[in-house]
Amino acid sequence: MKKSMKFGIVAAIAAMVAAPLxxxxxxxxxxxxxxxxxxAAATKSGPTSIAxxxxxxxxxxxxxxxxxxxxxNAFDVAIIFAANxxxxxxxxxxxxxxxxxxxxxxxxxxxxxxxxxxxxxxxxVLGNHQGAGIANFPTQAAASDFASQIAATVSKYGLDGxxxxxxxxxxxxxxxxxxxxQSIGWLITALRAQMPGKLISFYDIGPASSSLSxxxxxxxxxxxxxxxxxxxxxxxxxxxxxGKDRLSAAAVDIQNTSQSTAVSLAQRxxxxxxxxxxxxxxxxxxxxxxxxxxxxxxxxxxxxxx
Numbered sequence: 001m002k003k004s005m006k007f008g009i010v011a012a013i014a015a016m017v018a019a020p021l022x023x024x025x026x027x028x029x030x031x032x033x034x035x036x037x038x039x040a041a042a043t044k045s046g047p048t049s050i051a052x053x054x055x056x057x058x059x060x061x062x063x064x065x066x067x068x069x070x071x072x073n074a075f076d077v078a079i080i081f082a083a084n085x086x087x088x089x090x091x092x093x094x095x096x097x098x099x100x101x102x103x104x105x106x107x108x109x110x111x112x113x114x115x116x117x118x119x120x121x122x123x124x125v126l127g128n129h130q131g132a133g134i135a136n137f138p139t140q141a142a143a144s145d146f147a148s149q150i151a152a153t154v155s156k157y158g159l160d161g162x163x164x165x166x167x168x169x170x171x172x173x174x175x176x177x178x179x180x181x182q183s184i185g186w187l188i189t190a191l192r193a194q195m196p197g198k199l200i201s202f203y204d205i206g207p208a209s210s211s212l213s214x215x216x217x218x219x220x221x222x223x224x225x226x227x228x229x230x231x232x233x234x235x236x237x238x239x240x241x242x243g244k245d246r247l248s249a250a251a252v253d254i255q256n257t258s259q260s261t262a263v264s265l266a267q268r269x270x271x272x273x274x275x276x277x278x279x280x281x282x283x284x285x286x287x288x289x290x291x292x293x294x295x296x297x298x299x300x301x302x303x304x305x306x
Contacts, residue, residue, distance in 0.1 A: 042068070042070050042071030042072040043070070043072055044068055044070065044072040044073075044299045044301065045299065046270060046298045046299040046300075047248075047269055047270070047274060047275050047276050047277040047298055048076045048077065048225070048275060048276045048277070049074065049075045049076050049077070049276075049277050049279070049295075049298065050075070050076070050077045050079065050201075050225070050227065050248065050276060050277065050278040050279060051063045051075040051077070051078050051079065051279050051280075051282045052079045052081045052124065052278075052279070052280040052281065052282070053078060053079065053080065053081060053281075053282050054081050054281055055080055055081065055099050055100055055102075055103045056097070056099045056100075057283075057284075058282065058283050058284045059110065059284055060078055060080055060103055060110045060111065060114070060121070061109060061110050061113060061114065062282060062283075062284055062285075063075050063078040063114055063119060063282060064078075064113055064114045064117050064119055065305050065306050066288065066291050066303050066304070066305055067303065067304055067306060068295055068299060068301040068302070068303055069301045069302045069303075069304070070301050072299075072301075073117055073118060073119055074291055074295050074303040075119060075279075075282075076118075076119060076120065077119065077120045077121075077122060077160075077199070077201075078114055078119055078120070078121050078122070079121075079122045079123070079124050079163050079201075080100060080103055080104075080121065080122070080123045080124060081124045081280075082100065082123075082124035082125065082126050082165065083095065083096050083097075083100050083123055083124065083125045083126075083153075084096070084097065084125070084126065084127065084128035085125055085126065085127050085128060085130075085132045085133055085134070085146070085169065086128050086130050086132060087130040087131050087132040087173075087174050087176060089174075091132075091142060091145060091146075092132035092133075092137070092142070092145075092146045093132075093146075093149065094125065094146070094149040094150060094153060095128070100123075104123075104153075104157045107157055107158060111157065111158065111159070112158070115158075115160070120160035120161065120199060121159055121160050122159060122160055122161040122162055122163045122199050122201065123150075123153065123154065123157075123159055123161075123162055123163065124162075124163040124164075124165055124203070125150065125162060125163070125164060125165065126165035126166070126167050126168055126169075126203075127166070127167060127168040127169025127170065128168060128169075129168055129169070129170045129173065130169075130170065130173055130174055130176075131169065131170055131171060131172060131173035131174040131175070131176030132169060132176060133166055133168075133169025133171060133179075133206075133208075134164050134165075134166050134169075134183065134184055134187055134208050135166050135169070135171070135179035135180070135183050135184055135206060135207040135208040135211065136169070136171050136176060136177045136178060136179045136180060136183055136207075137180075137182075137183040137186055137187060138177050138180070138183075139186075140182075140186045140190075143183060143186035143187040143190055144186070144190040144194075146187065147187055147190035147191045147193075147194050148190075148194060150162050150191060150195075151191070151194040151195050154195060154198060159198075160198060160199050161195070161198040161199025161200055161201065161224070162191065162195070162198070162199070162200060162201075163199075163201045163202070163203060164184075164187070164188075164200070164201070164202050164203065164208070165203040165205070165206075166184075166203070166205055166206025166207060166208035166209065167203075167205060167206060169206070171207070179207035179208070179211070180211075181211045181214075181215075182211075183208070183211070184208040184211050184212055184215075184219075185211065185212075185215050185216070185219040188200060188202075188219055188222050188223060189219065189222060191222075192222040199224045199225070200222065200223050200224055201223065201224055201225040201226065201227070202223055202225070202226040202227075202237075202239070203226075203227065203229050204226050204227060204228060204229055204237035204239070205229040209237070212226075212237075212239045213237075213238050213239060213240075215239070215240060216240065216241070217240040217241030218241065219240075219241065220239040220240045220241030220242045221241035221242065222241075223239065223241075223242055223246070224246060225242075225246050225247070225248070225276050226239055226242055226246070226247055226248075227247065227248035227250075227251060227276060227278040228248060228249055228250065228251040228278070229251060230251055231251045231252060231253035231256060231257050231280065232251070232252070232253070232256075232257045232258075232261050232265075233251055234249050234250050234251075234265050234268055235249055236248070236249035236274065243275075244272075244273060244274050244275065245273075245274075245275035246275055246276060247274055247275065247276055248269070248274060248276035248277055248278040249265075249268070249269060249272065249274050250265035250266065250268065250269045250274070250277055250278065251265075251278055251280070252265060252266075252277075252278065252279045252280065252294070253279075253280050253281045254279050254280065254281050254282050254283065254287060254290060254291075255281045255283055256281070259289075259290050259293055262279075262290070262293070262294055263293050263294065263297055265277075266293075266294045266297035266298050267297045269297075269298065270297055270298055277294070277298055279294075286305040287305070288303055288304055288305040291303045291305075292304070
């Protein structure tokens with residue numbers, strides 16, 4: 001798979017409290033005009049809606065153009081996909097490609113307008129085929145060092161959190177260690193300590209997934225959200241300490257999951273009471289027919305593109 005794209009994976013890998021910033025009964029913040037006029041904020045009731053954006057190809061700001069008929073945001077969390085975990089010969093370092101860096105540098109047009117609407121913005125981080133990843137920190141100090149790099153980036157660019165993704169690391173390359181059971185727990189614990197009040201989400205895949213599934217609920221409870229990574233399927237992560245109100249069993253690739261399948265997954269999400277609905281690959285341009293089909297099931301409201 002290309003590191004800039006995530007496609008469905010044939011074989012699934014075996015399937016922590018800060019108060020989450022986005023409630024499972026998601027609401028939209030008032031616009032500046034509404035706030036100035038003293039009018040009530042538009043609201044919606046239903047799962048928190050996640051939108052990953054491949055910023056190598058598309059604009060993050062597009063997330064904010066989808067609005068429900070009642071005035072609320074169609075999406076609650078926008079995730080910049082993705083920064084990389086590189087190996088510098090002695091430790092893991094956080095690196096942004098030119099498109100990710102451009103998105104961060106252009107926060108005034110790409111990030112702040114979303115936040116002004118009440119949409120949270122997180123940065124996804126994942127491996128880069130160099131042997132460094134979230135599952136093989138050899139010591140707690142090494143995990144804390146990388147957490148500090150993430151926290152500094154979140155602070156510098158005014159982001160709302162981080163999304164952790166255990167893909168493309170090629171553990172063992174460049175003499176790096178193999179994954180261990182403690183690494184992901186060390187990282188999440190350090191992130192929560194260094195970023196109180198910020199979102200920490202987990203794309204439930206890779207060795208880190210296996211470690212979390214058997215970890216202490218104390219670790220899992222420090223996460224805000226986790227979701228199924230296999231697009232077009234429905235299977236909730238199993239992480240002690242993380243309830244179904246913080247999980248997405250559904251995984252939808254907007255550009256590759258058929259609308260009928262996506263609608264079925266939205267319907268099941270609402271019926272089963274899961275508190276999160278994860279979508280990936282929101283493209284540029286108007287996809288309101290597809291998005292609206294989902295929001296009708298999730299919130300009972302159509303979506304428009306503005």
